Amino acid sequence: MSDQLIPIYVMGKRYDVPEGLTIMTAMEWIGYKFIRGCGCRGGFCGACGTAYRLAGDYKLRFGLACQALVQPNMHLTQIPFYPNPKTPYNIEDIKDPVETLLTLFPEIKKCVGCGACAKACPEGLRPIDYIAAALRGDWKTAAELSFDCLMCGLCASRCTGELVPHNIALFIRRYYSKYVRPMPANLLARTKEIRDGKFDNGVKKLANMSEEQLKKLYDQRDFEKI
Amino acid sequence: MSGYPASMQESIKKLNETRDFRLKQEIPRLPFAEREKLLHAHHPDYRASANAEVHLGPNKGQKLTLKLVQLLEAKSRLDPDKVDLNKIDYDVDVLVIGGGGGGVAAALLAQENGAKVMLTTKLRVGDSNTIMAEGGIAAATKEIDSPERHFMDTLGGGRFKNKRDVISALVHDAPLIVEWLKGLGCMFDTHPNGDLVVSFAGGHQRKRVHSCKDLSGMEFMRVLRDEMYNRQIPTLEFSPAIELLMDDQGNCSGAILLNMETKQYYVVRAKAVILATGGIGRLHPNDFATTNHYGATADGLVIAYRAGANLLNMEAIQYHPTGAMWPHQMLGQLITEACRGNGAQLVNKNGERYINELETRDTVSSANLREVQERGNGIITPMGTQGVWLDTPLINIRGDAGKLDRMFAGIVRRFGEYGIDVRKEPILIFPTQHYQNGGVEIDPYAQTCIPGLYAAGEVSGGVQGINRLGGNSLLDIFVFGRRSGTRAAEFAKKRKVGKLTLKHVTEYNHQLEQLGISNDVESPLLLPNYMREDIKQVTLK
Numbered sequence: 001m002s003d004q005l006i007p008i009y010v011m012g013k014r015y016d017v018p019e020g021l022t023i024m025t026a027m028e029w030i031g032y033k034f035i036r037g038c039g040c041r042g043g044f045c046g047a048c049g050t051a052y053r054l055a056g057d058y059k060l061r062f063g064l065a066c067q068a069l070v071q072p073n074m075h076l077t078q079i080p081f082y083p084n085p086k087t088p089y090n091i092e093d094i095k096d097p098v099e100t101l102l103t104l105f106p107e108i109k110k111c112v113g114c115g116a117c118a119k120a121c122p123e124g125l126r127p128i129d130y131i132a133a134a135l136r137g138d139w140k141t142a143a144e145l146s147f148d149c150l151m152c153g154l155c156a157s158r159c160t161g162e163l164v165p166h167n168i169a170l171f172i173r174r175y176y177s178k179y180v181r182p183m184p185a186n187l188l189a190r191t192k193e194i195r196d197g198k199f200d201n202g203v204k205k206l207a208n209m210s211e212e213q214l215k216k217l218y219d220q221r222d223f224e225k226i
Numbered sequence: 227m228s229g230y231p232a233s234m235q236e237s238i239k240k241l242n243e244t245r246d247f248r249l250k251q252e253i254p255r256l257p258f259a260e261r262e263k264l265l266h267a268h269h270p271d272y273r274a275s276a277n278a279e280v281h282l283g284p285n286k287g288q289k290l291t292l293k294l295v296q297l298l299e300a301k302s303r304l305d306p307d308k309v310d311l312n313k314i315d316y317d318v319d320v321l322v323i324g325g326g327g328g329g330v331a332a333a334l335l336a337q338e339n340g341a342k343v344m345l346t347t348k349l350r351v352g353d354s355n356t357i358m359a360e361g362g363i364a365a366a367t368k369e370i371d372s373p374e375r376h377f378m379d380t381l382g383g384g385r386f387k388n389k390r391d392v393i394s395a396l397v398h399d400a401p402l403i404v405e406w407l408k409g410l411g412c413m414f415d416t417h418p419n420g421d422l423v424v425s426f427a428g429g430h431q432r433k434r435v436h437s438c439k440d441l442s443g444m445e446f447m448r449v450l451r452d453e454m455y456n457r458q459i460p461t462l463e464f465s466p467a468i469e470l471l472m473d474d475q476g477n478c479s480g481a482i483l484l485n486m487e488t489k490q491y492y493v494v495r496a497k498a499v500i501l502a503t504g505g506i507g508r509l510h511p512n513d514f515a516t517t518n519h520y521g522a523t524a525d526g527l528v529i530a531y532r533a534g535a536n537l538l539n540m541e542a543i544q545y546h547p548t549g550a551m552w553p554h555q556m557l558g559q560l561i562t563e564a565c566r567g568n569g570a571q572l573v574n575k576n577g578e579r580y581i582n583e584l585e586t587r588d589t590v591s592s593a594n595l596r597e598v599q600e601r602g603n604g605i606i607t608p609m610g611t612q613g614v615w616l617d618t619p620l621i622n623i624r625g626d627a628g629k630l631d632r633m634f635a636g637i638v639r640r641f642g643e644y645g646i647d648v649r650k651e652p653i654l655i656f657p658t659q660h661y662q663n664g665g666v667e668i669d670p671y672a673q674t675c676i677p678g679l680y681a682a683g684e685v686s687g688g689v690q691g692i693n694r695l696g697g698n699s700l701l702d703i704f705v706f707g708r709r710s711g712t713r714a715a716e717f718a719k720k721r722k723v724g725k726l727t728l729k730h731v732t733e734y735n736h737q738l739e740q741l742g743i744s745n746d747v748e749s750p751l752l753l754p755n756y757m758r759e760d761i762k763q764v765t766l767k
Binding site: 020021022025028029030031032033034035036038039040041042043044045047067069086088089090091123124143147148150151170171173174175176177178181182183184185186187188189190191194195199200202203204206207211214215217218219221222223224226 | 258352353357358366367368369370373374377379382390391394397398401402404405410411412413414416421422432433438441444445448449452455457458464486487517520554555560584624636639640643753755756757758761765
């Protein structure tokens, strides 16, 4: 944070704030106490999606208030919520993923490939690309391209086809992770052993030892190599 | 151009020069007794100002972390005389308070077990420390690993203060939880043969942390939240519980919620209540920066305490060894332990290592504090703050050229925005408040000492002892979230709610008056206040 003050416009009102603050810390410096529009404060949760323009530039820009720094003559508003209801489905019962996708999200066919979603994503993701992959039935690519999504909803706020890309992506990742990548054999073997009670006596024995005995064993552990 | 000023580049040069040597250097782990010495000398819990005695309630006479005591000795923000308990707004079998991983897991299991469930939360569903957890979830799933080994590591990590019956449950359920999450469609990191990738975390003798890149908690949270919406469990957002309700038989029987946007209160009657409100980070224990989300203000501890629940190990706070120290805008933000688990080393201003990076968090944090505060080996930033290096380029050197981008894309991106390429340059770090080790005491079924009240996740105490291992908290929330949901649903089937009362709040306030304690604070706090000081002075109510 510097001593230099710069003008910013929060929902049209001018405030002079120190350079070097994020939009979120600048708004708190001004005197805002957030109820909405503030979550993890670390760029993980998507609570603080923000739209802004810079003076003399028509371009609409997007960022997370907890990550984006204030800039001189920035005009901004937070978009802490966008109406994106979702249709329930049963993950245990998906026979035909293409049919399910089109039933749950019929609007997916309205994607015209305009790319407004990609311009809005504060994480630099390209929903246009993962939606295209989904339409091709390429679940792996769609899942991988969308993985870093924070579900802030900014893509949905800009979509000309009125899609909710992040909900579509979540369905695809869940389908892909559950059905395309099967349960690993070593995990199934271990959970069977657990259910059979294989380790119960061993753990019980440890739990009944004296602290002294346990400390001795603790110092004698053998470590797997990194 | 690098995001580091020239003054810091000098030390980076030394770090580069010593890298070949460090790659071959073995630093043995400290014996338990040596670790204790280091902690007593340098861990913030042992500072004289860290803890204070609490003068009333179940833990009366004990020392607890200072910032919590201030809230426990504050008046309730609710005036019980102004609440009409005859007008019930919501009537349910199980009320879940808290919308992080623990709460949502609890709600799913309570519903599966036949209960009419409602979940209420202070911010949005998912706004929680769960969503910020990067590294992953610990479980002994490999053949060379076992629940016994996991038990031993967790107990020693917690400095033998964990409740042994509770960690027996933790390590037992761990592989089952991974199976459950996988079955719900969580996108775990996977080897080409389909096996799940596991990494080291400090204090574990085996690689057992299962990750979803560096967004593990986010992935679990968004999948579970989606599942909760699929199952149409009713949720209330921006409506924290501000007091618990009891009935005239001494059972926990619901809660008073506050709609933070309209300020209206709601009366919820419930046959069982699950507390999953998370931790204390935003109170900034010992004035450290924190990795925690905005809502981590210890609300659940306060309301459970007033209702008569005892706290365990609430003098023990976890400081994560690697919080970001530069750029200043990222101060205190988490740099996942998985970086060290995948080979990143800690290095001082002279390019030297000083601790085995895979010691437990309390140990590594204490070593970092010693390096900076006692030995003067910190790197000074233009802000006047100090830190030590986390040598992230080692992750690619020891793995492969694409490993950072593949497993730590979030870190690469976030630092990239500030001109720092973590593939080529180290990260400046310093300990940051991360976790509340203790909390409301629970048994292996997540039951508290109050009938009808369950607790799961960070708000609970007993699981982690006085120091938690990496990977054990995503595990904790799901193990005890699920167990609490199952138990609460069973309990709800058997009981009838008596006459609702807030007598415990009235009596608590009365006791404060009798003790002459008045600290101008109302609790639960609900949200921290980060307005600048001179503005706070000139705002009107």
